[in-house]
Amino acid sequence: AQKITQTQPGMFVQxxxxxxxxxxxxxxxxxxxxxxxxxxxxxxxxxxxxxxSYDEQNATEGRYSLNFQKARKSANLxxxxxxxxxxxxxxxxxxxxxYNQGGKLIFGQGTELSVKx
Amino acid sequence: xxxxxxxxxxxIKTRGQQVTLSCSPISGHRSVSWYQQTPGQGLQFLFxxxxxxxxxxxxxxxxxxxxxxxxxxSEMNVSTLELGDSALYLCASSLDNWYNxxxxxxxxxxxxx
Numbered sequence: 001a002q003k004i005t006q007t008q009p010g011m012f013v014q015x016x017x018x019x020x021x022x023x024x025x026x027x028x029x030x031x032x033x034x035x036x037x038x039x040x041x042x043x044x045x046x047x048x049x050x051x052x053s054y055d056e057q058n059a060t061e062g063r064y065s066l067n068f069q070k071a072r073k074s075a076n077l078x079x080x081x082x083x084x085x086x087x088x089x090x091x092x093x094x095x096x097x098x099y100n101q102g103g104k105l106i107f108g109q110g111t112e113l114s115v116k117x
Numbered sequence: 118x119x120x121x122x123x124x125x126x127x128x129i130k131t132r133g134q135q136v137t138l139s140c141s142p143i144s145g146h147r148s149v150s151w152y153q154q155t156p157g158q159g160l161q162f163l164f165x166x167x168x169x170x171x172x173x174x175x176x177x178x179x180x181x182x183x184x185x186x187x188x189x190x191s192e193m194n195v196s197t198l199e200l201g202d203s204a205l206y207l208c209a210s211s212l213d214n215w216y217n218x219x220x221x222x223x224x225x226x227x228x229x230x
Contacts, residue, residue, distance in 0.1 A: 031215065032215070033215060033216045035218060035219075037221075042223070043205055043223060043224045043226070044221060044222070044223045044224065045207060045209070045221035046221075047218045047219070047220060047221075050216070050218055052216050091160065093160075095215050095216075096215065097215040097216075103148045103149070103150035103165035103167070103172070103173060103209070103211060103219065104150070104162050104165060104173045104175070105150070105152075105160075105162060105209075105219060106162070107152075107159060107160035107161075108159075109159050110159065110160075
């Protein structure tokens, strides 16, 4: 069954330090995509980074990188040099290709990140 | 390029009423998906429309329905509202492939009294 697990309900990090947000997933599909989104208190979901199941290299987007370990089914988000504006909820999500799953994203429960000055 | 827009942003209804939410996708995006977000259940997929056809459906009762127009704009309707329908309803649009990211609108916050 498709499932995303985020085991850290809340995390604190000091400003300018790096932080890793954990995500594990379960799927029987060979083709899938993993996404990370940020949701500030305003409610809008902001796309951060994407990793495809066939991508051999870890994805990076600015201060965001994805530590993808396919055999372990994990896709952890690493935020380098944390900023106060990084305080938000972070969601890991998966989208499968099988049967043309199209727009269906499966989300984890989220991790609330607080950046301390 | 304009982002995904949703109207209205806030809505207060009473039990038993019905409501219609609207979503305008990013230009060129033909896939529109809807999600419900609640503190208890988190983010749950409602349905997806592509080229005016429902392509995927989540596990929600038939009171939740939607449609998509020829310009890719989408509406979702909830009939016979229940207290538990109070939630943030998010709409997202994307290009057609499973590896394309979805871009979300600001959401409609529905409160059912």
